Amino acid sequence: MSPLAALIAIAIALAVGLVAGARMQGRYARPLTLAKEPDGAEMGAPDEAVPPIPTPVNAPVEVEDALPPTRDDASERIVGERARLVRRFEAEAAMLRRAQVTRDATFTQLSDFAEDRRRLYGELAAAKGEAARYRQLVVDLEDNAPPRFFGSGAPDDLKLIVGVGPVLERMLQQLGITTYRQIARWTERDIDEFDAKLPEFPGRIRRDGWVTQARALHASKYGAPPSARDR
Numbered sequence: 001m002s003p004l005a006a007l008i009a010i011a012i013a014l015a016v017g018l019v020a021g022a023r024m025q026g027r028y029a030r031p032l033t034l035a036k037e038p039d040g041a042e043m044g045a046p047d048e049a050v051p052p053i054p055t056p057v058n059a060p061v062e063v064e065d066a067l068p069p070t071r072d073d074a075s076e077r078i079v080g081e082r083a084r085l086v087r088r089f090e091a092e093a094a095m096l097r098r099a100q101v102t103r104d105a106t107f108t109q110l111s112d113f114a115e116d117r118r119r120l121y122g123e124l125a126a127a128k129g130e131a132a133r134y135r136q137l138v139v140d141l142e143d144n145a146p147p148r149f150f151g152s153g154a155p156d157d158l159k160l161i162v163g164v165g166p167v168l169e170r171m172l173q174q175l176g177i178t179t180y181r182q183i184a185r186w187t188e189r190d191i192d193e194f195d196a197k198l199p200e201f202p203g204r205i206r207r208d209g210w211v212t213q214a215r216a217l218h219a220s221k222y223g224a225p226p227s228a229r230d231r
Contacts, residue, residue, distance in 0.1 A: 138167065156180045160217055163208030171198060181226040183214035 155178035158169045175197055177183060186194070191205050198204070205211075219225045 138170065156217070156221070158183075161208070161210055161213045163204055163210065168198070168201065180214040180218035180221065183210055184218050184226045186211050 155173065158164050158172055158177070158180075159166065161180075161183070164172070172178070175194065177194075186205075191211070195202060195205050215225050
């Protein structure tokens with residue numbers, strides 16, 4: 001092919017390309033026109049009737065609430081729930097410790113009260129036993145004492161002797177001593193004998209001078225000291 005023919009062919013190709021590009025640009029620039037069916041029906045709808053382009057299936061959803069929770073959110077909720085349970089457990093443990101301390105203090109106080117009660121009951125029982133022993137002693141002395149009688153042989157009031165009380169008087173009467181004369185005639189041997197018979201009052205006969213007092217009381221009552229033959 002000659003150079004001239006080649007240039008002509010290139011020019012024709014460029015012209016055809018420009019015409020085709022212009023047509024394509026005009027097709028997309030102007031609104032769509034309705035095409036006619038062979039039988040006269042319309043081939044398409046107007047531009048405003050064209051449906052919107054659907055959203056692709058893989059397009060991201062913009063609603064954040066519909067997204068499932070991530071791993072970090074779940075971990076934070078687990079940590080928060082664990083902290084709440086730990087605080088609750090610590091509060092309950094502190095309450096139980098306070099209740100235990102109160103209970104221990106109450107038990108200690110009750111134990112002290114019980115110990116004091118046992119001690120007081122022991123002291124009361126000992127006091128009752130001592131009182132009962134002395135009361136029984138007095139009752140026995142009264143039951144075993146010789147009966148009182150009147151006249152010249154009536155017993156003297158031995159309580160006038162210093163150191164002789166009601167109990168000692170009953171004990172002396174139980175031993176058969178009822179008059180000043182009997183005591184006034186006691187010898188040292190008699191004093192030792194009766195001192196041994198009165199173990200609750202050791203040495204009192206000599207210490208209080210019963211023999212001397214009995215002689216003076218007899219002389220005051222009868223006007224004369226007891227004679228040696230008055231046995």
